[in-house]
């Protein structure tokens with residue numbers, strides 16, 4: 001009697017590896033398009049809300065991330081998911097006029113903000129920055145191309161974290177470091193509760209003033225679906241990095257993974 005149900009179940013599970021791969025790819029493409037659209041929508045207010053909502057502290061955290069990257073004078077460095085360019089500008093100051101910085105992002109609107117900030121700033125070293133529209137999951141660079149990489153508030157937002165980490169490893173020179181800054185998925189209940197309370201009761205209401213409530217509500221769910229510091233260290237090591245260390249900052253609200261190729 002159960003034959004039709006079993007047949008039905010069987011038929012839905014007969015898909016080939018190729019169709020499963022196609023489904024996975026279409027899933028990623030759809031989610032990636034949604035993410036791209038989200039960050040393009042928030043581009044006009046992104047910097048100001050970050051400054052106001054973190055009381056300017058995000059600039060301290062980004063400076064720490066750049067220091068951990070090991071970028072130095074004359075280096076060729078990459079800021080992945082560069083957005084409005086905060087980390088790229090800090091890298092530019094580190095590598096100096098003889099160095100080279102590439103800021104890569106798949107949101108053109110974020111890159112327009114970054115480029116206009118570059119034009120408005122008088123520091124001559126910022127001329128060493130090039131903005132590139134591209135995908136963190138398919139970096140358009142040869143193997144071993146960069147002396148240092150930063151990824152600020154990006155790994156939590158890409159649709160394939162393993163792929164993003166593998167691409168970072170590939171384009172890094174051996175012995176060089178990737179510095180990955182993001183919210184910390186804290187294992188401390190009090191910290192996690194405070195982080196969620198701040199997002200629910202401060203961040204989202206502020207974003208609502210700009211019609212961006214849904215975009216900033218995404219923060220909480222994305223942190224809940226993120227990896228803990230220990231899981232990030234393991235992801236880096238399993239991807240082929242020789243060494244990985246996660247540092248909690250901002251009282252455990254944020255965290256920075258430093259991975260050496």
Ligand SMILES: C/C(=C\Cc1cc(O)c2ccccc2c1O)CCC[C@H](C)CCC[C@H](C)CCCC(C)C
Pocket residue numbers: 042046049050051053054055057058153156157195198199203215216218219250253
């Ligand atoms: C620079 C920061 C966040 C960048 C950022 C990352 C994302 O994935 C987003 C996704 C969707 C919308 C916006 C973003 C986004 O802005 C961190 C600082 C800015 C935060 C918006 C504020 C976070 C507040 C902390 C939870 C508590 C700060 C306590 C104290 C004032 C330091």
Ligand SMILES: C[S@@+](CC[C@H](N)C(=O)[O-])C[C@H]1O[C@@H](n2cnc3c(N)ncnc32)[C@H](O)[C@@H]1O
Pocket residue numbers: 032035036039040080081082083084085086087104105106107110134135136137151152153154157158159
């Ligand atoms: C929260 S912003 C971070 C911007 C900047 N790094 C900072 O620290 O302020 C995340 C950025 O990642 C970009 N992004 C997300 N997924 C991406 C991908 N697969 N390839 C390139 N950029 C991506 C978004 O367009 C957005 O600009």
